Amino acid sequence: MSIPDQIIAHEDKALWRFEPPRTVIKRRLYLTATARKHLTDPNSATNVLGLRGYIQSALIHWVSGGLIRADEKGRPRFLKRLDAPPPEIWEIRVTDPSPQARLLGRIVEQDTLILDRFHTRQFLGDRDNPNSGWKEAMSACDEAINALFPGEVLFQGASINQYVKDNCHDFAI
């Protein structure tokens, strides 16, 4: 079964399409049950800290085809593939509010992002510390998304343009 077929089979059961009304949609976004809860539950860590509006803006930035930017040194500012292991976990960086947030997920086809969980940057901690929240969060994200596509070798690209078709700076991943 193709990736779209598998997503369709999960839709409104394990995956929820993010398609805000009155928005021209240019990229696909699905939320897992965990991400949906993190987005909508008033008691989720990110919502308690008042990050909902900023996160919503970041999600709309993705689906509406907003610029996937890198800085002058080629470092990704909005969408970034995290260092393995596990492989192919991506983050949307919500960097302007304080505290910052990170939205973790995977790109399963070009322009198709599945987000699985939202965390504050504080929770994730120091990236170089093996006991930080990063490892646990990335592993949980990896397991959750792999469980949606059992036995499937999920998409891996060699350059950012294989993951994002349009309006994307050319940066190393």
Added chain:
Amino acid sequence: MTSQSEMHNNDNGLYDLKGKDLENFGFARVRDIAYDAVQDLWQRRKAEGWTQIQVAKNLDRDTGWLSKHLKGSGNWTFRTFGTLVQGLHGTIEIVVRAEEDTNPNCNYNPYSSYVMDVQPVVLSGAVAEIDIFGTSQRAPLKISSTTASLKEPSQ
């Protein structure tokens, strides 16, 4: 008839924002859009051979200030936005539309290959036992996704 888009937008909690969340969302969106627009122009100017040093000099700013604001819009004000646009020899047009005037219908729908393929379903050979006005009848049953029809059994 409910469209695919409406069906998927019935999930209220995903899109409803109120109070401070709505305010933060509005602020983040406008800042994002402004930043994207400035980045577009900066990329074009870079391709034309402009450097940050030249732009900073034209604005009588140091390159650190320019570099910081081109890197992210976190500390932008309207003044920063206007200064950057002028420094890059740009012009600004701002359009604010009523929500109801926004037309999300465009030729490209990225979800078009992500919808259930609705094919008519025909059950051949099925027989339904139907009680019509107290008289039990047996009839072959043909079902499609949108219609169901009954035919008289052949004698």
